Amino acid sequence: MRLDSPAGLKDFKESLLAAPQGQSIWVCGGPGCLAAGSQVVFEALQYEAFKRELGHKVAYRVELTGCLGLCERGPLVECSPQGFFYEKVSSNDAPEIIDKTLMKGILVERLVTNPQKPNKEHLPFYEPQNRLIMRRFGQSSPGNFDDYIRTGGYEALCLAFELGPIKTSKRVEDSGLRGRGGGGFPTGLKWQALREAKGSPRYILANGDEGDPGAFMNRSLMEGDPFSIIEGLTIGAFALGASQGYIYVRHEYPLSVLRLKNAIEEAEDRGLLGKDILGTGFDFHLLIVEGGGAFVCGESTALMASIEGREGIPRVKYVRSTEAGLWEKPTILQNVETWANIPLIVLNGPDWFKSIGAPQNPGTKVFSLVGEVRNTGLVELPLGTKVSTLVNQVGGGVHKGRKFKAIQSGGPSGGCLPESALSLPLDFDNLTKAGAMMGSGGLIIMDDLSCMVDVARYFTGFLVEESCGKCAPCREALPLFHKILMDLTTGKGQKGDTDFLESQAKTLSTTALCGLGQSAANPILSTIKYFRQEYLEHEEGYCRSGRCQDMYFPKIDSEACKACGACQKSCPTSAIEGKKKEPRLVLVSKCISCGSCLKSCPFCAISAQRRPNA
Amino acid sequence: MPDKYIHGTIDGIKISVLKETTILSASKLLDINIPTLCHHEGLVPDGNCRLCTVEIGSKLAVSCLYPLREDNFTVNTKSPKVHEARRFVLSLLIARAPKAPRIIALAKEYGALPSNRFLPEADNCIRCGKCVRICKINRTEAISLVGRGPERIVTGPFLKPPEDCIGCLACGLNCPTGNIPFREKDGIRSIWGRNFNLVPCPECGTALFTKEELDFHKEFAADYCPTCRRKKIAGDLLNCQNLLVRSN
Numbered sequence: 001m002r003l004d005s006p007a008g009l010k011d012f013k014e015s016l017l018a019a020p021q022g023q024s025i026w027v028c029g030g031p032g033c034l035a036a037g038s039q040v041v042f043e044a045l046q047y048e049a050f051k052r053e054l055g056h057k058v059a060y061r062v063e064l065t066g067c068l069g070l071c072e073r074g075p076l077v078e079c080s081p082q083g084f085f086y087e088k089v090s091s092n093d094a095p096e097i098i099d100k101t102l103m104k105g106i107l108v109e110r111l112v113t114n115p116q117k118p119n120k121e122h123l124p125f126y127e128p129q130n131r132l133i134m135r136r137f138g139q140s141s142p143g144n145f146d147d148y149i150r151t152g153g154y155e156a157l158c159l160a161f162e163l164g165p166i167k168t169s170k171r172v173e174d175s176g177l178r179g180r181g182g183g184g185f186p187t188g189l190k191w192q193a194l195r196e197a198k199g200s201p202r203y204i205l206a207n208g209d210e211g212d213p214g215a216f217m218n219r220s221l222m223e224g225d226p227f228s229i230i231e232g233l234t235i236g237a238f239a240l241g242a243s244q245g246y247i248y249v250r251h252e253y254p255l256s257v258l259r260l261k262n263a264i265e266e267a268e269d270r271g272l273l274g275k276d277i278l279g280t281g282f283d284f285h286l287l288i289v290e291g292g293g294a295f296v297c298g299e300s301t302a303l304m305a306s307i308e309g310r311e312g313i314p315r316v317k318y319v320r321s322t323e324a325g326l327w328e329k330p331t332i333l334q335n336v337e338t339w340a341n342i343p344l345i346v347l348n349g350p351d352w353f354k355s356i357g358a359p360q361n362p363g364t365k366v367f368s369l370v371g372e373v374r375n376t377g378l379v380e381l382p383l384g385t386k387v388s389t390l391v392n393q394v395g396g397g398v399h400k401g402r403k404f405k406a407i408q409s410g411g412p413s414g415g416c417l418p419e420s421a422l423s424l425p426l427d428f429d430n431l432t433k434a435g436a437m438m439g440s441g442g443l444i445i446m447d448d449l450s451c452m453v454d455v456a457r458y459f460t461g462f463l464v465e466e467s468c469g470k471c472a473p474c475r476e477a478l479p480l481f482h483k484i485l486m487d488l489t490t491g492k493g494q495k496g497d498t499d500f501l502e503s504q505a506k507t508l509s510t511t512a513l514c515g516l517g518q519s520a521a522n523p524i525l526s527t528i529k530y531f532r533q534e535y536l537e538h539e540e541g542y543c544r545s546g547r548c549q550d551m552y553f554p555k556i557d558s559e560a561c562k563a564c565g566a567c568q569k570s571c572p573t574s575a576i577e578g579k580k581k582e583p584r585l586v587l588v589s590k591c592i593s594c595g596s597c598l599k600s601c602p603f604c605a606i607s608a609q610r611r612p613n614a
Numbered sequence: 615m616p617d618k619y620i621h622g623t624i625d626g627i628k629i630s631v632l633k634e635t636t637i638l639s640a641s642k643l644l645d646i647n648i649p650t651l652c653h654h655e656g657l658v659p660d661g662n663c664r665l666c667t668v669e670i671g672s673k674l675a676v677s678c679l680y681p682l683r684e685d686n687f688t689v690n691t692k693s694p695k696v697h698e699a700r701r702f703v704l705s706l707l708i709a710r711a712p713k714a715p716r717i718i719a720l721a722k723e724y725g726a727l728p729s730n731r732f733l734p735e736a737d738n739c740i741r742c743g744k745c746v747r748i749c750k751i752n753r754t755e756a757i758s759l760v761g762r763g764p765e766r767i768v769t770g771p772f773l774k775p776p777e778d779c780i781g782c783l784a785c786g787l788n789c790p791t792g793n794i795p796f797r798e799k800d801g802i803r804s805i806w807g808r809n810f811n812l813v814p815c816p817e818c819g820t821a822l823f824t825k826e827e828l829d830f831h832k833e834f835a836a837d838y839c840p841t842c843r844r845k846k847i848a849g850d851l852l853n854c855q856n857l858l859v860r861s862n
Binding site: 467471472479480 | 660662663679680699702703707732741743761762764
């Protein structure tokens with residue numbers, strides 16, 4: 001059914017709300033849970049419900065939904081309207097869930113953490129969170145238009161039509177929203193610049209080219225709530241006078257591409273995209289461009305080159321995209337998460353938005369929390385939340401009770417911050433000041449078994465492969481840095497390497513052409529800044545974290561050792577000896593310093609000792 | 615119109631230029647030398663060699679692309695920061711092209727030494743893509759940069775001798791490291807692994823152009839070499855004049 005006026009949309013929403021909802025079971029369809037087998041759980045639940053011929057008796061729904069967040073304990077299942085939150089569900093649990101929850105509305109106690117409080121809001125993981133961007137995850141089926149409308153979708157667009165372009169744009173400009181793609185550039189300035197720019201046609205672009213290792217928030221958003229991005233883009237096009245938009249998604253995200261494509265088709269059928277949207281005479285066409293998966297294509301000028309059909313390499317950017325962007329026309333490019341914020345801001349107003357988060361950093365930000373914490377997953381926190389809250393409450397502390405060492409934020413362009421960063425508020429300015437970067441929101445927590453030189457080596461290696469090769473500093477210097485870091489982590493380091501790296505990395509950041517090259521030195525610079533001692537030890541051939549092979553000996557603290565034998569089992573060369581109930585010992589002659597024992601010890605009783613020659 | 619002009623200083627020398635003039639062009643007006651490798655007057659600047667870096671305000675910018683837009687600009691082309699940036703770039707480029715005279719001279723000037731830790735394949739190519747851009751603007755588009763990062767190279771399609779090459783030598787003559795080898799022997803020109811027959815001038819026999827080149831630029835191509843053409847045109851003119859004199 002095509003909706004041909006804002007009033008028609010309102011009537012449609014009311015008719016949806018009037019229909020009985022019945023019991024719904026939402027199976028998490030986020031990347032983490034899908035990897036953990038939620039598709040099988042989903043199919044088992046559907047099969048069980050089908051077997052009982054429930055369709056004839058009651059109104060019910062069993063569907064996949066967007067990422068529920070707590071990936072560590074997946075596959076997750078949320079039941080509405082009660083809000084029961086089941087963790088680690090397997091297909092064997094399906095009959096019980098159908099029999100108890102779907103048919104009778106009662107709890108399956110063994111699948112929840114706390115049977116007294118079975119809702120996810122009571123878990124420490126969710127307590128500090130404010131799920132705005134992710135509000136539809138667990139309430140709607142991704143790409144289901146009716147669900148989107150029922151949960152308040154397209155209300156913002158109707159309001160924008162009422163307000164007119166200038167007032168709509170003003171709302172966004174006054175909100176203080178900052179770009180969620182990494183740099184934190186004030187969105188309002190971009191909107192103002194485009195509004196005042198001369199020339200037509202104008203283009204509206206969404207950047208869904210998420211490429212940081214370990215990050216999956218844009219992906220979850222595109223897969224979980226594609227309509228919110230489309231609505232944001234439509235509002236942007238209306239306010240800024242554009243009639244053509246593009247969503248740039250990497251082809252490695254096939255499900256994102258599929259869901260967005262379906263959502264665009266559905267919106268076009270319903271009269272919310274394409275010609276004459278909601279009978280207002282406003283046209284907006286949206287296309288998906290699939291990227292080849294180059295990291296550099298997340299950079300704005302490279303992204304535009306890629307959309308134009310050219311090689312995805314950046315150009316020098318002394319003229320802003322809002323003046324001359326795609327095909328040299330005024331263009332606005334924003335991250336998909338920024339676009340998903342637009343409907344919220346337009347609907348609730350700038351003051352509401354400013355009331356969330358920190359003064360210069362309003363709103364919420366989705367982070368993917370990974371690494372050595374108990375609860376990994378997708379979290380949405382108000383900006384300005386303390387890092388310690390993130391690590392200790394949301395993350396549940398460092399894995400196996402080990403010591404927190406560093407937090408890596410911002411992907412390969414970001415940096416590693418030490419323990420002192422725990423007191424920092426998590427926002428754009430503070431992270432940049434500390435030498436890291438918000439980036440798109442990837443956070444990696446590291447424990448004391450992570451070697452910072454090795455981390456820098458890993459990210460530099462990633463950047464060597466992803467450098468486009470256009471400008472000399474990035475193309476030629478990164479392999480050099482990588483070689484030195486390689487040497488440092490394999491015991492071939494030389495005295496003075498740290499100073500050389502530091503000075504050269506600083507010059508790289510001032511001479512490189514694009515944002516990728518300029519920030520490529522960040523992993524090196526931030527680790528040297530905070531972990532200089534570790535670098536100096538590597539020059540001497542010692543790795544205190546027990547990560548770099550042949551650069552340490554494991555030593556078992558005989559007092560801390562509880563003689564559990566875990567290390568003995570993990571050792572591939574049988575270099576650990578000891579009888580039952582006696583502290584274990586490492587035979588230095590047999591040890592290949594692989595690090596297995598360090599990781600396996602549940603009491604952190606094994607430490608990496610300096611080798612006698614080092 | 616006076617408001618189209620902006621004023622500022624480059625290395626302390628006052629200058630007024632048209633808005634949107636690049637720093638490099640403005641410096642040329644003052645005879646201030648800024649070293650460049652990937653730049654060519656006839657091409658759209660690319661800004662990839664980073665050698666023309668200068669300081670504007672307190673920021674570093676590549677002068678071949680930076681448009682002067684604001685009044686009271688201060689450009690410094692010789693500050694320590696600029697020197698260090700150029701030295702850094704040259705120390706990387708000298709490792710790639712240790713035999714190129716231009717690079718050697720510049721490296722000497724800025725005191726740039728290659729790292730002793732890691733030497734890339736010294737293939738003498740600095741991947742500035744000047745050849746590719748020249749080939750493109752000549753409408754031949756026979757060669758291109760392929761690959762990514764350190765593996766980026768200039769080559770014909772499918773890493774084979776470029777089929778579309780017309781042997782015009784525009785790439786070879788403009789390469790800043792002189793890395794595109796070509797030679798002419800016995801009326802045959804060889805470049806990019808291909809051989810081209812040179813067409814001799816019917817008048818004097820000098821061979822300047824390849825057959826492919828003459829075919830490609832049909833609309834401009836003449837039958838004679840430039841010297842003979844000049845002679846012929848002058849001769850024709852003289853004949854015309856003689857005719858005119860006679861008819862008068």
